[in-house]
Amino acid sequence: MSQTPVPPYVGAGAAPAPAEVAAARPKTSAAAVVALVAAALALVPVAVVVGIVALFRIRRLRLRGKRAAVVALSLCAGWMALAMVGIIGAAAYVGSSQGPVSAFAVGKCFDYVNGQNSRSGVHIIDCGQPHAGQIVGRHTFSGSFPGLQKATEESVVECTVDAARHIVDVGRLDDVARVSTYVPTQSMWDNDIKSTTCVLTNSDGQPRYDDALLRPDMTPARASVLSLTSESALFRLKLRYATGAVWQDAAAMETRLATVDRTEAAALTHLASAPPAGGRGDLPSLLRTLATEDLREAVLAESAATQATSPDAWRTLAVTGKATSLQARTAYDAVRAAL
Known part of the structure; x- marks a missing residue:
């Protein structure tokens, strides 16, 4: 006599069916994944908004992906900190090079x-x-x-x-x-x-x-001579383009030029007795010539300082060549050429 097979007994400790496992496992939040990808690509505004939405949805719907959302927001915080460092650095650079x-x-x-x-x-x-x-x-x-x-x-x-x-x-x-x-x-x-x-x-x-x-190409000879003559040369340059509108400034420069010329003449005379090595053979005589012209210019400058009492008075001095000495300028150029 045949018997009907008895199905196996499913006790309390038996494994659930595959369908039951799938139903019990929560889904991963798509928003958390999107936030993580956006944060990795430095799309900070997108990542922050989507990451916050993901956290709310994960809590409300009991979804998976909380860790991904938190990592995304952490990455955003890092990107923002890095941006602040860059902004501060750029501001510091601009502040150090502009003003x-x-x-x-x-x-x-x-x-x-x-x-x-x-x-x-x-x-x-x-x-x-x-x-x-x-x-x-x-x-x-x-x-x-x-x-x-x-x-x-x-x-x-x-x-x-x-x-x-x-x-x-x-x-x-x-x-x-x-x-x-x-x-x-x-x-x-x-x-x-x-x-x-x-x-x-x-x-x-x-x-x-x-x-x-x-x-x-500055040589010791050039340096020793030019350091003595640069001040008078620069005042001559400024006085050449001084207009009547700045006649008071011109008078002040003429007064200073007279003092500078006398000091320079004494220094050049002393230097001519022991000229620096490296210059031409006629350098000593050229130094003495410039010293002589400096003394003549000093007298001219003192006179110009007292006569420059108005814009018109200064213009007259400049036009007639009584503001500075052309001979002193020529002698200075000759000394430079010999160095």
């Missing part, structure tokens, strides 16, 4: 931020690149603000003196070169800007291409 001309050291070359408007500030660039100008001198005032006119007269002299110490070869400057001064006003003084800045630019608006504070 008022008074904020930068002598020797820096620059372009104007807004055309030729220095009030908008300057942007520092390498002197090997075409540039609008170079900072070549500075004069810091002491005491209280002397008034704009007195400050200008003092600045045009003292800042030029400082520029002459830094420009290695004034005679190398061409006819369009101009040494200008940025004098602090009362409002600038009140904001603790108490120095005048001398800048070297071109009067025709064309860029400069050299570093006036460097000369690769």
Whole structure:
């Protein structure tokens, strides 16, 4: 007699059917996956929004993927921190290379931020690149603000003196070169800007291409002679293009030129007795000639300083050749050629 097979007994510890396993396992949140991918691609706004939505949906619907959403938000925080570091670094760089001309050291070359408007500030660039100008001198005032006119007269002299110490070869400057001064006003003084800045630019608006504070072929002979003659040479250059509008500045420069010429003449006479090695054989006689012309120019400069009492008076002096000595300039050029 045949028997009907008895199905196996399914006890309490038996494994559930495959369909039951699939029904019990929660789904992974698609939003969490999208947030993680977006965060990895640095799509921070997308990753933040989708990541937050994923966390809410995971909690409400009991989905999987919480760890992925948290990692996505953590990556976003890292990207934002990195961006802040970049912004701060960029701001620091711009702050160190852009600002008022008074904020930068002598020797820096620059372009104007807004055309030729220095009030908008300057942007520092390498002197090997075409540039609008170079900072070549500075004069810091002491005491209280002397008034704009007195400050200008003092600045045009003292800042030029400082520029002459830094420009290695004034005679190398061409006819369009101009040494200008940025004098602090009362409002600038009140904001603790108490120095005048001398800048070297071109009067025709064309860029400069050299570093006036460097000369690769500078020899000991050149250095010893040019250091003695640079101040008078720079004052001659400035006086050549001084207009009637700045006659008071011109008078102040003439007074200084007279003093400089006499000091220079004594130094050149002494140097002629023991000229530096490396110059031409006629260098001693050329030094004595320049010393003689310096003394003659000193008398001319003193006279010009007393006669420059108005714009018209200064124009007359300039037109008639009584502002500086052409002979002194010629003698200076001859000395430079012999070095």
